Amino acid sequence: xxxxxxLDWNDIPLMLSLARAGSMSSxxxxxxxxxxxxxxxxxxxxxxxQTRLFIRSNRGYEPTDxxxxxxxRAENVIxxxxxxxxxxxxxxxxISGPVRITGVNALFDRWLVRRIPELVEKYPNLQIxxxxxxxxxxxxxxxxxxxxxxxxxxxxAALVMRRLGDIGFGVYGAPSFAGLSPEQWGEQPWxxxxxxxxxxxxxxxxxxxxxxxxxxxxxxxxxTLIEACEAGLGLALLPWLLGESPALRRLSTQPEVRRDLWLxxxxxxxxxKRFNAVxxxxxxAFVTDAASLSGSS
Numbered sequence: 001x002x003x004x005x006x007l008d009w010n011d012i013p014l015m016l017s018l019a020r021a022g023s024m025s026s027x028x029x030x031x032x033x034x035x036x037x038x039x040x041x042x043x044x045x046x047x048x049x050q051t052r053l054f055i056r057s058n059r060g061y062e063p064t065d066x067x068x069x070x071x072x073r074a075e076n077v078i079x080x081x082x083x084x085x086x087x088x089x090x091x092x093x094x095i096s097g098p099v100r101i102t103g104v105n106a107l108f109d110r111w112l113v114r115r116i117p118e119l120v121e122k123y124p125n126l127q128i129x130x131x132x133x134x135x136x137x138x139x140x141x142x143x144x145x146x147x148x149x150x151x152x153x154x155x156x157a158a159l160v161m162r163r164l165g166d167i168g169f170g171v172y173g174a175p176s177f178a179g180l181s182p183e184q185w186g187e188q189p190w191x192x193x194x195x196x197x198x199x200x201x202x203x204x205x206x207x208x209x210x211x212x213x214x215x216x217x218x219x220x221x222x223x224t225l226i227e228a229c230e231a232g233l234g235l236a237l238l239p240w241l242l243g244e245s246p247a248l249r250r251l252s253t254q255p256e257v258r259r260d261l262w263l264x265x266x267x268x269x270x271x272x273k274r275f276n277a278v279x280x281x282x283x284x285a286f287v288t289d290a291a292s293l294s295g296s297s
Contacts, residue, residue, distance in 0.1 A: 007048050011041050012074045015053065018042065019071045022060035095274045096125030101282075103148035105132035106222045111241050111293065112148075115285045123277055145275060146282065147264040160270075162263045164286040168240035168255030168295030169202055174232035178249040185251070186211040189234035191225055194218045201257045202237045240295040255295035261286065 017027040024038045031038075046053055053067035063071055103112070108130050120126060131144060147159075150167060171185060180188065190213040192206055197220070206213065216234050219225050229236040230247040237256060244250050263282055269275035286293065 007045065008041075011045050012077060014038065014041050015045060016071060016074050016078065018054065018061055019063050019067070022062065024061065094125070095123045095277045097274055098127040098129060099146070099274060099278045100129045100131055100144045101146045101148070101278075102131040102144045104150065104222060106226065106239055106241075107148055108132060109223065110239070111289065112285065115281075115289075119278070119281050123274075126274060126278070128278075145266060145269065146278065147262075148282070149262045149264060150259045152260065152262055159264045160267050162265075162283070164261045164263050164283060165290050166258040166294045167261050168293070169205075169237050169257040169259070170240050170250050170252030170255055170295065171235055172229050172238045172242065172248050172250055173235045174230065174247065175249055176232055177235060177251065180251055182251075185209060185235060186213050189214055189216040191215070191217045191219070191228045191234045191236040193225070194220055201259055205237060205257050239293075241289075241293050243292070258294065261293075 014027070014031060017030050018024065018038060021027045021030060024035045028035045028038050042054060049066070049070070051066045052064050053070055054061045055064055056062075101112075112130075116128060119128070152161065152163075171182075173180070173188070177188065186209045190206065192215050193200060193203055195218070197203060198207070213235075217228055219228065222239070225236050226238060226242065226248075228234070229238060235251070238248075240250075240255055242248060242250070263279070263286075265275065265279055269279065290296070
C-alpha cells in the first residue's frame with residue numbers, strides 16, 4: 001500500500017497568491033516563478049486533498065467552496081507563522097524576559113542581590129530568577145540559564161565555562177572571639193560542614209589546623225554556617241565577601257583558602273541578547289568587586 005501524499009507547506013503561499021490574483025500569470029510574477037510551476041503545484045495540492053480548489057471562469061481562477069475554506073485557514077496559518085517568526089526574533093534580539101541564575105545562596109544574599117538594581121535599571125524588562133543551592137540543575141534540559149559555581153563542572157555537555165576569578169575564605173567569629181591569634185584558633189569551638197563534604201577545600205584546611213579543633217556544629221550549607229557563626233557558637237571559615245559587621249569579626253589578615261568562581265551558561269546563550277547582557281553584567285559585577293571577593297585588597 002503506497003503512503004498517502006502529504007501537503008507541501010511551501011504551496012500554501014502559492015495558493016493564496018493565486019486566489020488573490022485570479023490569474024496564474026499574475027501569481028507567477030508575484031512569486032517569481034513560471035506559470036507551469038503554478039499549474040503543477042495547484043494540481044499537486046488538489047491531488048493531496050482530493051478536491052478542486054479552483055475553477056476557471058471568464059473572471060479568471062476563483063476558489064471553489066472547498067477552496068474558500070482552504071484559503072481562510074491558510075491565511076490563519078500564514079498569520080500564525082509570521083507572528084511566530086516575529087516574536088521569536090523579538091525574543092532573541094530584545095533584552096527582556098526571564099533569566100535563571102543558580103548559585104550558592106551566600107553569593108546571592110551577601111553580594112549579587114546588591115548589584116541587581118543596576119541591571120534592572122538598565123534593562124527594566126528583564127525578569128531575574130535566583131535559584132539557590134541547585135547544583136544539579138541541567139543546562140541540557142534548560143533548567144538554568146547561568147550558574148555561579150565554586151568548582152569546575154565536568155559533566156553537562158551543553159554548558160560553556162568562564163572562570164571569573166577566585167573567592168577568598170577567612171576565619172570568622174562573633175565579637176567575643178575578636179583578638180584571638182592564629183595559634184589560638186585550634187583551641188576554640190568550630191563550626192563546619194558535615195563529614196560527607198570533607199572534600200571541600202574549607203574542610204581540608206580545617207583538618208590541618210592544630211591543635212585539632214573541636215567541631216560543635218556541622219551543617220550542610222553556608223547560610224546556616226554564617227548564621228551559627230553570628231550567633232557566637234564558634235569560629236568558621238567563611239567567604240571573604242562577608243567583610244566585617246556588628247555580628248562578625250574577620251580574624252584572618254589574608255585569605256586562608258581561595259576557590260575559583262566559574263560562570264556557566266548554555267552554549268546557545270550567546271545567540272540571545274538578554275543572555276549576553278546578563279552574562280556581561282555578571283562578569284563586570286565580579287570585576288568591580290574582585291578585590292573584596294577574593295581578599296586581594
